[in-house]
Amino acid sequence: MDPDLTTILAAYRRLVTTLNRAKTHAQLTEAAGVRLDRPDVQILVHLLDEGGPRRIGAIAEALRVESPHVTRHVSALERRGLLERVRDPDDGRAWRIALTQHGAEAADSCRRISLKWFGGALADWSDHDRAELARLLDRLADDIQDEVHIPSG
Amino acid sequence: MDPDLTTILAAYRRLVTTLNRAKTHAQLTEAAGVRLDRPDVQILVHLLDEGGPRRIGAIAEALRVESPHVTRHVSALERRGLLERVRDPDDGRAWRIALTQHGAEAADSCRRISLKWFGGALADWSDHDRAELARLLDRLADDIQDEVHIPSG
DNA sequence: TATTGTTATACTCTATAACTATA
DNA sequence: TATAGTTATAGAGTATAACAATA
Numbered sequence: 001m002d003p004d005l006t007t008i009l010a011a012y013r014r015l016v017t018t019l020n021r022a023k024t025h026a027q028l029t030e031a032a033g034v035r036l037d038r039p040d041v042q043i044l045v046h047l048l049d050e051g052g053p054r055r056i057g058a059i060a061e062a063l064r065v066e067s068p069h070v071t072r073h074v075s076a077l078e079r080r081g082l083l084e085r086v087r088d089p090d091d092g093r094a095w096r097i098a099l100t101q102h103g104a105e106a107a108d109s110c111r112r113i114s115l116k117w118f119g120g121a122l123a124d125w126s127d128h129d130r131a132e133l134a135r136l137l138d139r140l141a142d143d144i145q146d147e148v149h150i151p152s153g
Numbered sequence: 154m155d156p157d158l159t160t161i162l163a164a165y166r167r168l169v170t171t172l173n174r175a176k177t178h179a180q181l182t183e184a185a186g187v188r189l190d191r192p193d194v195q196i197l198v199h200l201l202d203e204g205g206p207r208r209i210g211a212i213a214e215a216l217r218v219e220s221p222h223v224t225r226h227v228s229a230l231e232r233r234g235l236l237e238r239v240r241d242p243d244d245g246r247a248w249r250i251a252l253t254q255h256g257a258e259a260a261d262s263c264r265r266i267s268l269k270w271f272g273g274a275l276a277d278w279s280d281h282d283r284a285e286l287a288r289l290l291d292r293l294a295d296d297i298q299d300e301v302h303i304p305s306g
Numbered sequence: 307t308a309t310t311g312t313t314a315t316a317c318t319c320t321a322t323a324a325c326t327a328t329a
Numbered sequence: 330t331a332t333a334g335t336t337a338t339a340g341a342g343t344a345t346a347a348c349a350a351t352a
Contacts, residue, residue, distance in 0.1 A: 002272065004287040009264075009271050013289070014294040016169060018301055021217050022318085022344065027301065039319070049163070056334060064174050069320055071335055091329090094333070111162075119155065120160050121296035128209070133165070133289040134157040136282060141167040143274035148171055148180065175341080192342065209311060222314055247310070247351090302311065303348055 008140075031116075032109035039065075039073045044082065044099065044107035053086050053096035082106055159269055184269075185262035192218075192226045197235065197252065197260035206239050206249035 018024065025038050036044070042063055047054060050062075056074065060067040074097055077083040082103030088094035099107060122130050171177065180193050189197070195216055200207060201213075209227065213220040227250055230236040235256030239249035252260060275283050 002268075002283075003267055004283045005272055005275065005288040007282075007291050008275075009267055011290040011294040012168070012172075012271075015165070015290075015297060016173065017215075017217050018252075018294070018298045019165075020169065020173065023217075024301055037318070040290040057332090062170075062172050064176075065319090066321055067334065068322085068336080075335090091333095094328090105248075109173050114162055115155075115158055117297065118165075119158055120300040122158065122161075122292060124296075125292075129289060129292075130157045130161075132285055133293065134160040136289065137164040137168075138160050139282075140274060140286065141164040141171070143277075144168060144270065145171050147270050147273040148177055190341065210309090218342090219344055220311065221313080221345085251324090 027124045028110060028113050032106070034106045034109055036106065036110070037073075039069065040077060041107075041110050043070065043073055043077070044103055045111050047083075047097065047099050048104060048107040048111060053088075053098035055088065055094060055096050059097065077103065154179035181263060181266050184266045185259070187259045187262055189259065189263070190226075192222065193230060194260075194263050196230070197256055198225055198264050200236075200259060201260040201264060202251065206241075208234050208241065208247060208249050212250065220253065230256065 025041075029036055029041070034041075043059060044139075046059060046062060054062075056067055056070050059074075060070045063070070074083055078085065081100055082099050084098050085095040087096045088096050100126075178194075182189055182194070187194075196212060199212060206217075209220055209223050212227075213223045216223070218259060227236055231238065234253055237251050237253050238248040239251045241249050275286075278286075
């Protein structure tokens with residue numbers, strides 16, 4: 001019974017309960033002035049973070065979802081003009097998914113709201129605590145990934 | 154453009170991408186030796202954390218879902234003998250949802266696996282860093298909750 | 307009649323399976 | 330014929346609306 005461990009797990013769950021709900025997503029899209037569902041936002045913001053076109057398979061792998069899911073959302077976003085397909089320079093048969101100007105703007109709006117929320121939450125924090133949280137949370141994400149995907153038994 | 158903020162947001166998303174997927178849930182239930190879907194686990198572990206019977210409405214509020222969702226899962230878990238309804242001592246018309254022995258064991262198994270994952274991830278961390286993460290993540294969960302639910306505009 | 311919970315329904319999110327196309 | 334992606338389908342997760350029951 002490690003009290004730190006218990007606190008960390010409980011805090012993580014509380015965070016997810018707050019952020020990962022339909023109402024929270026509705027708040028985000030309203031504030032961002034976009035009409036996008038959650039997978040849409042994930043894909044658009046992922047492409048913005050990556051900084052360039054990516055293949056369907058690469059997006060699916062990064063978001064840890066199956067590719068048909070990505071295909072459907074990408075197709076819909078393409079029809080709406082937020083994404084476009086460009087030839088993969090490395091592989092003539094393949095295409096990459098690229099943000100259009102409109103898509104990049106929508107992605108940026110969404111990311112801005114998330115950053116605003118986190119920024120608001122951390123507004124009263126000391127520089128030291130913010131830097132420590134960044135360091136520790138980044139390391140936790142790495143280590144959890146290793147722990148879950150390469151389970152020791 | 155605050156680099157700490159960006160890191161924190163990205164790390165949080167990475168954490169969710171790792172932990173909040175069907176395959177991860179399947180890994181958890183297999184390791185725990187239970188056959189439960191995600192809402193089932195959330196409800197059971199929540200009741201275990203609370204340490205006593207709770208009303209449907211209170212569970213829904215704590216998990217930030219709508220009550221019909223809780224009703225359905227609780228009813229199914231009741232039929233399977235993991236939960237039972239007991240009279241609310243404070244309000245004769247109302248019932249509270251209580252873990253049975255079997256339900257408490259299942260909840261404990263699931264929580265144990267989550268703790269094992271986090272414990273494994275933090276195994277190489279210094280005591281200081283673990284304590285700091287606990288302090289900072291707990292505070293973040295509080296502050297995000299305030300920020301999102303009492304939005305400043 | 308206000309509160310709480312339930313039943314009925316529908317929408318969102320994501321997975322699996324079967325198929326297609328291209329090198 | 331291996332790889333990447335798509336179409337089709339189904340199941341899990343969650344919300345809204347309408348209703349029931351009880352103080």
